[in-house]
Amino acid sequence: MESHEDCIIFLLSKAYQKAHGILKERLRPYGLTTLQQLILGTLSLEDGQSAGEIGQRLVLDSATVSGTLDRLADGGWISKETDPNDRRVVRISLTAKAREAEISLKQTRQQCNAEILKPLSLEERILFKRLLKDLR
Amino acid sequence: MESHEDCIIFLLSKAYQKAHGILKERLRPYGLTTLQQLILGTLSLEDGQSAGEIGQRLVLDSATVSGTLDRLADGGWISKETDPNDRRVVRISLTAKAREAEISLKQTRQQCNAEILKPLSLEERILFKRLLKDLR
DNA sequence: AAAAAATGCTTCGTATACAAGATATCATCC
DNA sequence: GGATGATATCTTGTATACGAAGCATTTTTT
Numbered sequence: 001m002e003s004h005e006d007c008i009i010f011l012l013s014k015a016y017q018k019a020h021g022i023l024k025e026r027l028r029p030y031g032l033t034t035l036q037q038l039i040l041g042t043l044s045l046e047d048g049q050s051a052g053e054i055g056q057r058l059v060l061d062s063a064t065v066s067g068t069l070d071r072l073a074d075g076g077w078i079s080k081e082t083d084p085n086d087r088r089v090v091r092i093s094l095t096a097k098a099r100e101a102e103i104s105l106k107q108t109r110q111q112c113n114a115e116i117l118k119p120l121s122l123e124e125r126i127l128f129k130r131l132l133k134d135l136r
Numbered sequence: 137m138e139s140h141e142d143c144i145i146f147l148l149s150k151a152y153q154k155a156h157g158i159l160k161e162r163l164r165p166y167g168l169t170t171l172q173q174l175i176l177g178t179l180s181l182e183d184g185q186s187a188g189e190i191g192q193r194l195v196l197d198s199a200t201v202s203g204t205l206d207r208l209a210d211g212g213w214i215s216k217e218t219d220p221n222d223r224r225v226v227r228i229s230l231t232a233k234a235r236e237a238e239i240s241l242k243q244t245r246q247q248c249n250a251e252i253l254k255p256l257s258l259e260e261r262i263l264f265k266r267l268l269k270d271l272r
Numbered sequence: 273a274a275a276a277a278a279t280g281c282t283t284c285g286t287a288t289a290c291a292a293g294a295t296a297t298c299a300t301c302c
Numbered sequence: 303g304g305a306t307g308a309t310a311t312c313t314t315g316t317a318t319a320c321g322a323a324g325c326a327t328t329t330t331t332t
Contacts, residue, residue, distance in 0.1 A: 003181065004174060004194065008249050009155045011268040014195055016148040017319085018271060023145055024320095033287060038140060045139065052310060058140060059150055061290050066312055068288080088297045088310040113144050119270045128267045132147040134255045135154060153289085160290090169317060188280055197320050202282055204318080224280040224327045 023112045030101060031075065035060075035068050037105060040077060043094050044102050050089045159248045166237060166244075167211065171196075171204050173241060176213060179230050180238055186225045 004010040023034050032040070042057055043049060049057075055065040069092060072078045077098045083089035094102075117125045140146045159170050168176070178193055179185060185193075191201040205228060208214045213234045219225035230238075253261045 004177060005269075006249070006265075007174075007245060008252050008265065008268075009152070009159055009170065010174065010194075011265060012148065012152040012155050015268045015271045016145070016152045017195070019145045019148050021320090034145065035288065038143075038146065041140065050310080051312095058146075059153070060288095062311065063291085063313080064287095064289055071287080086298070086310085090311070109143065113142070116144050116271065120267060124267060124270075127263070129144065129147060131256060131260060131264045131267070132144075132151045134260075135151045135252065157290090171318065186280080187282095196318095198281065199283080199321080200317095200319050206282095207317080222280085222328070226281070 019112075019116045022115055023109075026108050026112055030105070032077075032105075033068075033071075035064075036072050036075075036077070037109070039065075039068060039072065040094065040098055040102075040105065041109065043078065043092060043098070044106070047093050048091050050083070050091055052089070054092065155248075155252045158251055159245075162244050162248055166241070168213075168241075169204075169207075171200075172208050172211075172213070173245070175201075175204060175208065176230065176234055176237075176241065177245065179214065179228060179234070180242070183229050184227050186219070186227055188225070190228065 020034055023037070027034060027037055030037075038058060039054055042054055051065050051069060052062070054060070054069075055062055058065075069078065069080065069090075073080055076095055079093050079095055081091050081093065083091050117128075120128060156170055159173070163170060163173055166173075174194060175190055178190055187201050187205060188198065190196070190205075191198050194201075205214065205216065205226075209216055212231055215229050215231055217227050217229065219227050253264075256264060
């Protein structure tokens with residue numbers, strides 16, 4: 001006993017690693033990383049968010065957001081524009097390319113969720129999500 | 137509906153982020169990162185493991201292990217030695233410095249586990265760990 | 273014994289993640 | 303209206319994390 005198997009941080013990191021790996025694999029055809037896909041998903045719900053709003057919603061550091069937005073812009077998924085009312089703010093919009101992939105990406109997300117949760121029963125899934133949220 | 141809150145990968149990453157942050161903070165006085173501490177913990181159970189064995193036990197890529205062992209050696213926590221029977225293998229041993237911190241580090245680990253799981257009841261904790269393992 | 277395959281580790285490239293600091297812009301106060 | 307502080311973003315440095323390529327060594331094949 002007293003191994004890393006008892007360590008909740010270890011268990012969480014490995015569970016995340018596994019889930020992340022599954023999505024990563026399915027995103028390969030798109031040339032998107034999981035974080036990039038997550039940001040596109042948020043913009044899909046509300047276009048024109050600022051970099052700061054995105055970071056706040058997804059609980060991401062500003063440095064992480066900044067770099068990821070750069071790569072999304074390089075890939076032609078988003079466009080950046082400074083807000084005319086507050087020139088400190090950068091507003092992010094989806095490009096036509098991102099709009100076209102929107103539905104397909106959403107399906108991919110849902111399929112991954114289903115695959116990851118497959119080992120759990122329906123009740124366990126609901127409980128599991130609640131416990132994960134309760135940690136916060 | 138249909139936000140990132142429903143995404144199991146998102147929930148896992150944020151739960152991990154939180155747990156990781158708590159341990160990271162408590163390890164600051166030691167100058168150790170969470171992964172470095174995890175490796176020291178494994179070596180504490182069995183000294184002289186090879187780099188490959190450590191990676192296998194902790195489910196880590198060989199590249200990740202390699203870099204982390206370098207930093208642990210730089211910090212004077214471990215020593216590396218090539219196995220005389222198989223010169224491809226690098227065997228890792230704890231230094232006196234690591235031995236001295238052993239008990240204190242173990243306590244830190246346990247305190248963090250307790251703090252992270254504080255929001256959950258006793259039954260929930262056991263169930264939560266089981267569900268995390270079941271995902272694998 | 274020579275060739276081929278497998279193994280253990282390192283190196284390189286890219287993408288998170290966060291701390292800390294720099295920069296530009298806005299708001300407020302006197 | 304200019305100084306001060308707050309805000310939004312970006313930059314830099316370090317540490318995971320993994321794929322892929324490379325190197326040395328060992329094992330297997332022929």
